[in-house]
Amino acid sequence: MTTMIYLVIFQVAVFAILVMGMKQLLLRDTQKAATKLRDAEADLGRKEETIRKRIEDNEAEFRRKSAEAQETLTRTKETMEKEISRSRDTLLEDARKERDRILDEAVRNKEKLRQELIREAQVQTLENTAKVCEMVFSVEVGRTLDHTFLDELLLALDEMDASSITVSAPFIEVVSSHPLEAAHQQRLKDIVSRKFATRLEIKETVSPELIAGIKIKLGSLEIDGSLRNRFNEAIEQLKSEHL
Numbered sequence: 502m503t504t505m506i507y508l509v510i511f512q513v514a515v516f517a518i519l520v521m522g523m524k525q526l527l528l529r530d531t532q533k534a535a536t537k538l539r540d541a542e543a544d545l546g547r548k549e550e551t552i553r554k555r556i557e558d559n560e561a562e563f564r565r566k567s568a569e570a571q572e573t574l575t576r577t578k579e580t581m582e583k584e585i586s587r588s589r590d591t592l593l594e595d596a597r598k599e600r601d602r603i604l605d606e607a608v609r610n611k612e613k614l615r616q617e618l619i620r621e622a623q624v625q626t627l628e629n630t631a632k633v634c635e636m637v638f639s640v641e642v643g644r645t646l647d648h649t650f651l652d653e654l655l656l657a658l659d660e661m662d663a664s665s666i667t668v669s670a671p672f673i674e675v676v677s678s679h680p681l682e683a684a685h686q687q688r689l690k691d692i693v694s695r696k697f698a699t700r701l702e703i704k705e706t707v708s709p710e711l712i713a714g715i716k717i718k719l720g721s722l723e724i725d726g727s728l729r730n731r732f733n734e735a736i737e738q739l740k741s742e743h744l
Contacts, residue, residue, distance in 0.1 A: 643713065646728065647679045650714030654726030655685070658717070659692045668697040670720035672704045678711035678727060693719065 673693055675681065681689075686703055694700050697719070711727035718724075 644679060646713040647677075648685075650726055650728060651677075651681075651685055654714060654717070654724060655688055655692060657726070658689075658696070658724065661696065663696040666697065666722060668693075668699055668720045668722065670701065670718075673701045674718035675703050675705045676708050676711065676716040676718075676727075677705060678707070678709055678713050678715065680707055681705055681715070689717075 673689065675689070681703070686705075689703065690701070701719075711729045714727035714730070716723070716725045716727055716730070
């Protein structure tokens with residue numbers, strides 16, 4: 502009986518020890534599992550925080566680049582608008598300058614044309630005057646006028662300083678409005694002989710277009726003492742006065 506009691510007590514004790522051992526083992530495994538679970542949760546939390554931080558950084562970078570792109574777009578737009586405005590102003594200014602140039606040129610051309618018409622009218626008037634003289638002068642008046650111009654030219658030739666002039670010519674070339682009379686021919690020969698120390702004959706050509714007077718050519722020396730030349734000089738003077 503006593504042995505049975507001891508055996509039961511022993512079995513109970515062993516069972517209790519086994520239960521306590523198993524409990525300790527289970528508790529230790531549970532603690533390890535809990536620790537691993539906490540570590541896993543902590544690691545997961547860290548990863549989530551890393552991912553969240555990366556997402557926030559990416560969003561911030563996206564916002565920054567979007568803002569930069571918008572600012573660049575705004576600056577580009579403003580620059581283009583300024584360039585367009587400057588180009589428009591430049592084109593308008595060029596157009597105004599071209600308009601002013603065309604207007605100024607038109608005014609100058611108008612004035613130039615007016616002056617040319619005035620000169621042409623004056624020239625035509627003088628030409629007509631010369632023709633009228635040819636038409637209305639009687640033979641006697643024409644001869645008298647011719648003698649007046651002829652005497653005037655011979656006087657000028659006689660009074661001319663010929664010290665620096667060298668004459669090299671085979672004859673005296675004369676273009677006259679009326680045939681030279683013998684007295685005038687002799688007078689011309691005498692003046693040339695005295696002024697240029699050379700005795701030359703006269704080669705005469707009659708040209709009524711001179712109206713009155715003569716033209717003399719003695720080598721390189723040329724003298725035009727005709728009424729036609731006086732008209733031409735008057736025309737040139739009027740031209741110069743209206744330039």
